[in-house]
Amino acid sequence: MTNIFDLPSSLPNKELFESLISADHISIERIISNGQVTPPGEWYDQDKDEWVILLQGEATLAYADGSEIKLAPGDYLFIPAHQKHRVEYTSSEPPCIWLAVHGSMGKI
Amino acid sequence: MTNIFDLPSSLPNKELFESLISADHISIERIISNGQVTPPGEWYDQDKDEWVILLQGEATLAYADGSEIKLAPGDYLFIPAHQKHRVEYTSSEPPCIWLAVHGSMGKI
Numbered sequence: 001m002t003n004i005f006d007l008p009s010s011l012p013n014k015e016l017f018e019s020l021i022s023a024d025h026i027s028i029e030r031i032i033s034n035g036q037v038t039p040p041g042e043w044y045d046q047d048k049d050e051w052v053i054l055l056q057g058e059a060t061l062a063y064a065d066g067s068e069i070k071l072a073p074g075d076y077l078f079i080p081a082h083q084k085h086r087v088e089y090t091s092s093e094p095p096c097i098w099l100a101v102h103g104s105m106g107k108i
Numbered sequence: 109m110t111n112i113f114d115l116p117s118s119l120p121n122k123e124l125f126e127s128l129i130s131a132d133h134i135s136i137e138r139i140i141s142n143g144q145v146t147p148p149g150e151w152y153d154q155d156k157d158e159w160v161i162l163l164q165g166e167a168t169l170a171y172a173d174g175s176e177i178k179l180a181p182g183d184y185l186f187i188p189a190h191q192k193h194r195v196e197y198t199s200s201e202p203p204c205i206w207l208a209v210h211g212s213m214g215k216i
Contacts, residue, residue, distance in 0.1 A: 004161060005182040021159050021186070023214040025133035028159055051129050051136055053112060053207070055163070055182075074113040074163075078129070099161070101209055106131040 004030060004055060004097060011095060027102045033059070034095040038086035049105040050079040057096030060089035078105070112138060112163060112205060119203060139206040141167070141198035151192040157213035158187040165204030168197040186213070 008016070015036045021028035038044065043064065053076035061069045061077075064084040069077065079085055081104075090096040116124070123144045129136035146152065151172065161184035169177045169185075172192040177185065187193055189212075198204040 001177065001179070001183045001185070003180070003182040004184055020184070021209075021213050023157075023212060026209065026211045026213055028209060049131075069109065071109070072111070074111040075109045076112055076128070077109070099207075101129075101134065101136060103134045103211070104131060105129050105134055 004099065007032065007095065007097075025103050029100050029102070031098040031100060032095050033057070033087070033090035033098070035090055035092040037088055037090060043084040043086050045082055045084050046079070046102070047081055048102045049081050050100055050102050051105065052077060052079065052098055052100040055097045055099055057091040057094050058089070059087060059091065059096050059098075062086050062088045112207065115140065115203065115205075133211050135210045137208050137210070139208060140203050141165070141195070141206070142200040142203040143198055145196055145198065146194035151194050153190055153192050154187070154210070155189055156210045157189050158208055158210050159213065160185060160187065160206055160208040163205045163207055165199040165202050166197070167195065167199065167204050167206075170194050170196045 011032060011034050016032040018030045020030055054071040054073060056073055059071045068088060119140060119142050124140040126138045128138055162179040162181060164181055167179045170193065176196065
């Protein structure tokens with residue numbers, strides 16, 4: 001049995017992306033952040049829709065319109081393809097554990 | 109912000125299925141169980157692959173070969189299409205919160 005909360009004994013000084021499912025229309029990944037943020041001036045601008053949930057830690061996302069979203073464990077959101085966003089803050093104690101699903105999700 | 113751990117103030121006496129994403133190739137749902145199990149003699153036999161994680165509670169799944177899998181919070185597994193399975197046990201205190209992704213996931 002694999003547990004999403006099991007972390008490596010030591011975390012690298014960068015975000016850790018682990019593919020859990022990789023298929024034509026769906027990918028699922030675990031992301032572990034411990035303090036990393038999107039570099040200044042950079043944005044995620046993704047070709048696919050993303051559904052993402054924060055399972056551990058605290059984080060802040062920002063959109064290009066200047067709005068910010070603070071996330072606590074269990075908070076989830078849908079990020080349409082090409083909705084520019086960046087990560088402004090991630091906690092390191094505890095590290096952030098994200099579960100992200102990528103694919104074409106149409107309208108919801 | 110929507111939180112996966114927010115439960116209705118009272119739970120029905122049956123499993124609660126809530127669609128979070130419903131698209132051509134991907135569906136994501138939250139399932140809340142509080143003691144329900146698959147009826148005796150019945151099996152889930154799904155046309156699509158499923159990736160499922162238990163986020164709260166304790167549960168036991170069983171496969172047609174007689175094997176059982178006990179799940180704790182954070183445990184996740186991949187159930188290929190048409191792999192018959194049933195839910196043998198779900199806790200009610202606390203209720204089980206499942207997050208399930210359905211679609212065609214190919215080999216992993």
